[in-house]
Amino acid sequence: MEESGLKGKAYLAGWIPYRIRRYWFFILVTVFTLVVPWVRIEGNHLFLLSFDKLKLHLMFVQFDMQELYLMPFVLMFLFIGIFGITVLGGRFFCGWMCPQTIFRVAYRDFLETKVFKLRKRIKNKQQEPDYSTTTNKIKRVALLLISVVLALLAATDLLWFFVPPEDFLQYMHNPAEHPILIGTIIGIATFLVYDIVFLKEDFCAYVCPYSRIQSVLYDDDTIMAIYNPNRGGEIYSDQHVKNFTTQKSLLSVNPTAECTTCESCVTVCPTHIDIRKGLQLECINCLECVDACTEVMGKLGKPSLVEWSSEKETLFMKGKTHYLRPKIIGYAVILLITAAIMIVMGSEKEYMLLNINKENRLFGIKHMDEGKIRVDNAYTVLLQNTLNEDHEYYFDVIAPAGMEGKIKIGEPAKPFKVKPGIVKKKVIVLYTDEILVNDTSKDTVIPITIHAYAMDDKEKIVTNKESTFTFPRADLLKEEK
Ligand code: SF4
Ligand code: SF4
Structure with missing residues (x-):
């Protein structure tokens, strides 16, 4: 036991959990989103779709609504980009860039867990806070107030992509004269608070349309969080019935199975699924289960049973994941062509x-x-x-x-x-x-x-x-x- 502990220590030395890498990514995405509306050269924004002035600003060039022939290309670029990322890295966008995920991590893991100590551990996302005590009730109100402030800031930032911040600040001198603007911010902020505090990851599983199209886009080489049943053992039957809850019962049927049935990968999952059941619509590719199992198996001196890998590599064991496959090259080519068209059209802009x-x-x-x-x-x-x-x-x-x-x-x-x-x-x-x-x-x-x-x-x-x-x-x- 002591030997495996030592082996585990060595195994985990230098390991940086995906959770930590995601936090840095979240900070980058947040700073980027907050800064972009303010970046402008000679009055032209990096990106702005101004509804009140009927203008599109793209890469510091201003286009009039009559010139919105560019807009379909901007949308094509966005959609093809997201589709391409999905084929390559599954719901990478959901786990690493989506504002919903960033808000939820900030709310649940930082505010609820670290700041207010309403949850015990980041690694346990299944146990909801106990709001029966007075102290916790007060904390909940404070948490709600902080959420409202953050939601208002996020809603305002979102609006800055459609109403330039310099105009927005002017409008705020007389907010009563801009009821639609104020109403929009309050509307978005209200939805955000409801979504983050009450709807939670149900949004990802049942509301977000992106989760519906992802399965159509996946192929055998798409990388995502995958449990390796070849090493860990089949925990679920083909009918998705859980067959084993203890290591002893698992080993009695499959003596080489490595899964300890500790369920760390399940407890940590924000969408409340068991990755050992296979690919599921609710999985947002946050890789928390990969971290959890890496820690558990790492302590035993073994690689994680849940990997960020492809079905081809981990499930079917048909060799290495093929990243540069025709589909991906096709998406990259279309993206390049779309970007080139936008650049040419932008450079031919009429002033x-x-x-x-x-x-x-x-x-x-x-x-x-x-x-x-x-x-x-x-x-x-x-x-x-x-x-x-x-x-x-x-x-x-x-x-x-x-x-x-x-x-x-x-x-x-x-x-x-x-x-x-x-x-x-x-x-x-x-x-x-x-x-x-x-x-x-x-x-x-x-x-x-x-x-x-x-x-x-x-x-x-x-x-x-x-x-x-x-x-x-x-x-x-x-x-x-
Ligand atoms: S199974 Fe859960 S924890 Fe694992 S990547 Fe998917 S959503 Fe995240
Ligand atoms: S964390 Fe790893 S060892 Fe523990 S239940 Fe999940 S797959 Fe099995």
Whole structure:
């Protein structure tokens, strides 16, 4: 016994439980989530889907709602990413990144267990706190108040992904004027408190839709918490009936079975399942059972019976887990393509939006002094400044070869200002005072490009729109006597 204890000590030397690694991961995810809404460059956020300003900010580029062709790609990236992670690492997202899990660990393992000592041990998640004593009742109220504060903070942080924090702080000067905002925060916080304090892991097992799709995505190489029945012994029958509750009864049937039936892996499970029963929908891949068994078996100088492994490797014993398999490569390729499309689209972002409609009245002819003529074409223009500052805009006309410089801007006579986010309607008049075409049979439609730009950045804030300039038939140009 002493020998196995020594062996166990050596076996567990340097071992870092997944629980500790998850805590660090949780801290990283939390800091990331709290910081992201505040990260911005020149007024553009890393990520923001602003409902009140109808903007998407992605990687410090601002897109207007008219440009939301990017949104499907953002969603595709998210969903394919989560599907890919699931195929590779099961419910890795649930156990390591999901806010629900982070909240539950903070609430149950930190506040309930460590701070308020309402639970005895982190390793026993089955025994609920005893709230019959007055002291514990007071502690429960304190715990509830802390939960409300944390839930309000989390709800506000969530909202910052949709309402920029700088605007949010302004709105908070007069909260009464923003009942929808305040109502949303209170609504989300209320749900969070209910979820974390009362619904608990039932949310993961019965409410969350992700748990439903996971089993469809799994394959034999998906890594997850798996009990090794080949070493530990079959504890459950094929009908999921528990056959053994003591090591003695297990050994009487299977003398080589290593499971001690200590149930440490069961007591620690936050979703109240027994991993020895096999893959179950409720398992969130938190790996607490792996830690529990590593400790138990490690003390005996043996490897854990519950491993973070694949069915292929641990259950079917068909060799090593195949990580770089076609499915995973496929997901990675699709993710790369989606990311590339987003980057290309983002780099081609237009910093102004322009819509041009040619006026119904095709053209106007004016007879000037000395027999000269002037032909006008009018256009209705909608110009939107999608940036954060005022800009002055103007136009040029790009005419076909041979007509360069012959079609000019009549109106507006000078650049005009447009405020951020505002769509300005303008009538622009193009004219020519030269005979562009001499066709006696019909009017001539000349393809042109209207080049719009901001006066202070003619390189970046520009856009071109194709249109036409109609030049009248020759006989229409003759002045009636
Ligand atoms: S069986 Fe329970 S403890 Fe083990 S990974 Fe799944 S949820 Fe966590
Ligand atoms: S912790 Fe390990 S040894 Fe103990 S019951 Fe679970 S699988 Fe068996």
